[in-house]
Amino acid sequence: MKIALISENSQAAKNGIIHEALTSVAEPFGHEVFNYGMYTAEDDAQLTYVMNGLLTGILLNSKAADFVVTGCGTGMGSMLACNSMPGVFCGLVIDPTDAFLFNRINDGNAISMPYAKGFGWAAELNLQDCYRKLFEEEGGLGYPEERAEIMAKNRGVLSGLKDVTCQDMMTVLKNIDQDLLKSAVAGEKFEEYFYPNSQDDEISGYLRSL
Amino acid sequence: MKIALISENSQAAKNGIIHEALTSVAEPFGHEVFNYGMYTAEDDAQLTYVMNGLLTGILLNSKAADFVVTGCGTGMGSMLACNSMPGVFCGLVIDPTDAFLFNRINDGNAISMPYAKGFGWAAELNLQDCYRKLFEEEGGLGYPEERAEIMAKNRGVLSGLKDVTCQDMMTVLKNIDQDLLKSAVAGEKFEEYFYPNSQDDEISGYLRSL
Amino acid sequence: MKIALISENSQAAKNGIIHEALTSVAEPFGHEVFNYGMYTAEDDAQLTYVMNGLLTGILLNSKAADFVVTGCGTGMGSMLACNSMPGVFCGLVIDPTDAFLFNRINDGNAISMPYAKGFGWAAELNLQDCYRKLFEEEGGLGYPEERAEIMAKNRGVLSGLKDVTCQDMMTVLKNIDQDLLKSAVAGEKFEEYFYPNSQDDEISGYLRSL
Amino acid sequence: MKIALISENSQAAKNGIIHEALTSVAEPFGHEVFNYGMYTAEDDAQLTYVMNGLLTGILLNSKAADFVVTGCGTGMGSMLACNSMPGVFCGLVIDPTDAFLFNRINDGNAISMPYAKGFGWAAELNLQDCYRKLFEEEGGLGYPEERAEIMAKNRGVLSGLKDVTCQDMMTVLKNIDQDLLKSAVAGEKFEEYFYPNSQDDEISGYLRSL
Numbered sequence A, B, C, D: 001m002k003i004a005l006i007s008e009n010s011q012a013a014k015n016g017i018i019h020e021a022l023t024s025v026a027e028p029f030g031h032e033v034f035n036y037g038m039y040t041a042e043d044d045a046q047l048t049y050v051m052n053g054l055l056t057g058i059l060l061n062s063k064a065a066d067f068v069v070t071g072c073g074t075g076m077g078s079m080l081a082c083n084s085m086p087g088v089f090c091g092l093v094i095d096p097t098d099a100f101l102f103n104r105i106n107d108g109n110a111i112s113m114p115y116a117k118g119f120g121w122a123a124e125l126n127l128q129d130c131y132r133k134l135f136e137e138e139g140g141l142g143y144p145e146e147r148a149e150i151m152a153k154n155r156g157v158l159s160g161l162k163d164v165t166c167q168d169m170m171t172v173l174k175n176i177d178q179d180l181l182k183s184a185v186a187g188e189k190f191e192e193y194f195y196p197n198s199q200d201d202e203i204s205g206y207l208r209s210l
Helices: A010-031 A049-061 A076-082 A096-106 A123-135 A145-165 A170-173 A180-182 A190-197 A199-210 B009-029 B049-063 B075-081 B095-104 B121-135 B145-165 B169-175 B180-186 B190-197 B201-208 C009-029 C049-061 C075-082 C096-106 C123-135 C146-163 C169-175 C176-183 C192-199 C201-208 D007-030 D049-062 D076-083 D096-106 D121-135 D145-165 D167-177 D176-184 D192-199 D201-208
Strands: A002-005 A033-036 A067-072 A090-092 A110-114 B002-005 B030-033 B067-073 B090-092 B111-112 C001-007 C032-035 C066-070 C088-090 C109-112 D002-005 D034-035 D067-072 D089-090 D110-116
Touching: A002 A010, A002 A199, A010 A033, A033 A096, A049 A067, A049 A076, A049 A170, A049 A199, A049 B145, A067 A076, A067 A090, A067 A199, A067 C066, A076 A090, A076 A110, A076 B075, A076 B095, A076 B145, A090 A096, A090 B075, A090 C192, A090 D034, A096 A145, A096 B075, A096 D121, A123 D096, A145 B049, A145 B075, A145 B169, A170 B145, A170 C192, A190 D002, A199 C032, A199 C192, A199 D076, A199 D176, B002 B009, B002 D145, B009 B030, B009 B067, B009 B121, B049 B067, B049 B075, B049 B169, B049 B180, B067 B075, B075 B090, B075 B111, B090 B095, B090 C032, B095 B121, B095 B145, B095 C123, B111 B121, B121 D096, B169 B201, B190 B201, B201 D002, B201 D176, C001 C009, C009 C032, C009 C066, C049 C066, C049 C075, C049 C169, C049 D145, C049 D192, C066 C075, C075 C088, C075 C109, C075 D076, C075 D089, C075 D096, C075 D145, C088 C096, C088 D076, C096 C146, C096 D002, C096 D076, C109 C123, C146 D167, C169 C201, C169 D145, C192 C201, D007 D121, D049 D067, D049 D076, D049 D167, D049 D176, D049 D201, D067 D076, D076 D089, D076 D110, D089 D096, D089 D201, D110 D121, D167 D201, D192 D201
Parallel strands: A002 A033, A002 A067, A067 A110, A090 A110, B002 B030, B002 B067, B067 B111, B090 B111, C001 C032, C001 C066, C066 C109, C088 C109, D002 D034, D002 D067, D067 D110, D089 D110
Antiparallel strands: none
16 A cells, blocks of 8 residues: 655644654555654644645545555544545544554554653654554454454445535646645655656646646 | 534444533533434444445535534544545544544534444543533633634634635535435434424425435 | 552652552541652652562551552552562552442452553543542442452451461561661661551561661 | 462452453463462352452562452452552552553553443453453553653662552451452462462462461
């Protein structure tokens, strides 16, 4: 999978720790990690948790990323913003069992974690354990496994619900505050990572035109 | 506030414990609790976590409820379904500090909690502590308080984002699978609790016509 | 109650936060808090977690304190050291429900908490919530309450076990490495707080003679 | 290592789940697991958490076991009882990071876990993750590793403290309530597991003579 890491401004200083934990776990399983920043609290391109959500929507709907790892101080704001977007199913993950069950049952395409609340000494160990649960096996295997089918069915119903409740991504891009959108894609490496990986010409074209 | 409690089928047997914890905490603060069920695992009207989300959307958009307390085994499915709906900002709350910070910072209108994962002996104590943090003071006071204003601003941007990404509730009701919708409002006490409290004639009218 | 706060060197910088949380909660319930330090990481008198345990044993066995609040990075070392001492029953408390159940069931006379692991943003809120559970009601009320009697009986058996397994405090003081002992009572305010509150002349006399 | 599992009466019904989780993790690392029971809530030999502690002291001081896994409803009572015994350093472990840090820093010889509080759906996953952290590597490696030496030094000081504060095991066995002692070693498989593994003839002899 192509995994995108997105950090917002309040926890930008921890981007390095998170990136290190994520790559150390995900790359040995054959996944590729793209760090979209913020990289430090002083980055020119400042991302709020709302922009995190918008950027997550762009990466997943364009298939530039298969999975997004994001978060904020409590994880809540980024989670809310991500889940506002079409086609994004973002879990709030605090411990390894959350991560395991989210992957087994909900099989979403994004997680948000708290990087300030509860984030003390040795917190990078918990990050690694959570990422391992997410990325060591495919999603949707069910827990317990004999309930995999009914869980898959409910995911299908949820997905159908979201198709009805959400606008499609191009409509979102056109109608959203264009300054917010520009800020969401202003990261130093957005261009380098996004355009070669995007599989949606319409989204890519629109973003290039900004 | 009018607080609605919604339980889905996998944790329906715990509806009584949750209701007891919620009323014992919320009513002394002057809030009113409406228990929309499920009441037992054997209820005729079976709610999945997806229907939880749809029902939450109906209650909040019609203003029949000001706040929704829901959940499922891990809390994740109900949270995802709730956040798929227009105008719903549903936190995942596991401990009292989550509840406090969600209320102070995110000031949402729904929470989802895990009622199976981590739900062992004395779990009703944690429920009470979480509810107390949510309902003992108004939302949005900020934490730390001097950041209340910037937090409010970000909530406004998030709310604007969601207005763009989501269809309005009437469009959702008309386009959603009508069997799913009927199931979501089939609870034994829906009629008794919803219609006298709904403040949206269009939503009420549409649901009556089903 | 007379509550003593003891911090060891690795988390000494957080003594102020802990003291503030403890006094803000305990004093309104009529308890008195004595801060035995360490006060800053640079204090002349350096306490290790082992000395925390020894000092806890001194304060409780002399009745200079009725309850000790201590901890270390994970809470584990201080807990182990405290529980090595005669007459000390020290719980490891991480969340408010731990605190509540420890007070209700185990009714010990000390707690150790983690002040580095899991200690992130807003951690002082959790401290306050834990202290509130400990100090807002008397110990040993039982949970559930109808089991209070059997719980009290088990505590009595445990106390009897410890009487057999441990040396008495004076024997400990005389046989322990006297440099370790001197270090444990070298805090800036030990003299001011301890001697007026100690109710055991033999312990006081021995410590004065060092 | 020889790992002993001990369950007390309130959580005896979960002995099977715990044993399954423990063996599935520990045996592949080459460890041997001895299940001392209780096996079911209806066992003839009823163990309280205090007896858990006494039995733990017997197993570790006789070297019949190298490590003890025990617990109770909250884990607290068993932890207190274990730490009352000479030569026992029992951590309270709730999550995998606790287990990891306890093994790395405190390098104790027993853990107590909560098997009721927080023990909900999928709790066996957390058990496995905790056991893995404990048993996949040797103890005392330090965290961070460059502090291994200072951590080892503190453990030595703690061990010395406990040598002074505690009676030796034979003194404990002789002075303890002999009915309590008989109950602690009355388990169905005590004889089968203990005597062939004990490396202390005096302890074995005394227990046989009861």
